[in-house]
Amino acid sequence: xDDEIFEDFREVVEGVTEDDLEAYTPFHWVLEFAEVYAExxxxxxxxxxxxxxxxPTRDDFFMRYDEExxxxxxxxxxxxxxxxLTDPExxxxxxxxxxxxxxxxxxxxxxxxxxx
Numbered sequence: 001x002d003d004e005i006f007e008d009f010r011e012v013v014e015g016v017t018e019d020d021l022e023a024y025t026p027f028h029w030v031l032e033f034a035e036v037y038a039e040x041x042x043x044x045x046x047x048x049x050x051x052x053x054x055x056p057t058r059d060d061f062f063m064r065y066d067e068e069x070x071x072x073x074x075x076x077x078x079x080x081x082x083x084x085l086t087d088p089e090x091x092x093x094x095x096x097x098x099x100x101x102x103x104x105x106x107x108x109x110x111x112x113x114x115x116x
Contacts, residue, residue, distance in 0.1 A: 012110040013103055020103055023096075054105040056098045065090055 006021045030037050058081055062069045065084050072080060085091045 008111055009103075009107055013106040016103060020099075023100065024103075054101060054108060056101040061094060061097050064093075 006024075009016050009021060009024070033042075036042060058077065059070045062077075062081055062084055066080060069077065069080060085094060
């Protein structure tokens with residue numbers, strides 16, 4: 001299954017690398033909900049598709065390093081973000097996180113697997 005998803009990524013996302021694909025861990029609905037699919041699958045799936053506006057959010061990322069980050073005022077968030085980014089590992093992680101979101105967004109918006 002991963003190979004099929006990865007091939008779809010290669011077709012849809014320009015410039016996706018093997019490292020990008022290796023870092024991606026797809027969610028396999030059929031495997032995760034095998035009991036439901038064994039009985040014929042879901043009757044209805046209601047969701048809020050994020051791919052039309054999927055973008056990195058500093059709250060999601062920086063909460064990993066400061067659990068109070070989301071509660072800060074915008075100006076304080078900027079200051080705390082700058083402080084956290086002085087750590088080279090956090091700075092690299094922030095760049096990786098933004099890159100992963102960019103790839104996911106390109107895939108979800110370009111793949112035929114996510115159209116009605």
